[in-house]
Amino acid sequence: MTGQLVRLAEKGRPPVRFMLDGRACQALAGDTVLTAVLTSARSLRAGDAGPERRAGSA
Numbered sequence: 001m002t003g004q005l006v007r008l009a010e011k012g013r014p015p016v017r018f019m020l021d022g023r024a025c026q027a028l029a030g031d032t033v034l035t036a037v038l039t040s041a042r043s044l045r046a047g048d049a050g051p052e053r054r055a056g057s058a
Contacts, residue, residue, distance in 0.1 A: 005035065005038040005039045006039070007028075007039055010028075011028070013028040013029045013030055014028070014029045015027070015028060015029075016028065016029050016031070016036070018036065020037060020040055020041060021041075023040075025040035025041075026040075027039060027040070
């Protein structure tokens with residue numbers, strides 16, 4: 001699965017492994033939680049006003 005965000009630079013930091021919805025994922029040390037999730041997932045939640053999926057806003 002491709003994430004919503006794609007890392008283009010700054011790839012030299014150590015990897016950090018985590019589980020997301022039962023799936024093993026990887027981010028880089030120092031990433032925010034939102035960056036870590038969106039480099040691994042297409043969206044965070046369902047939209048309130050329709051069927052579209054949403055990213056970081058709550």
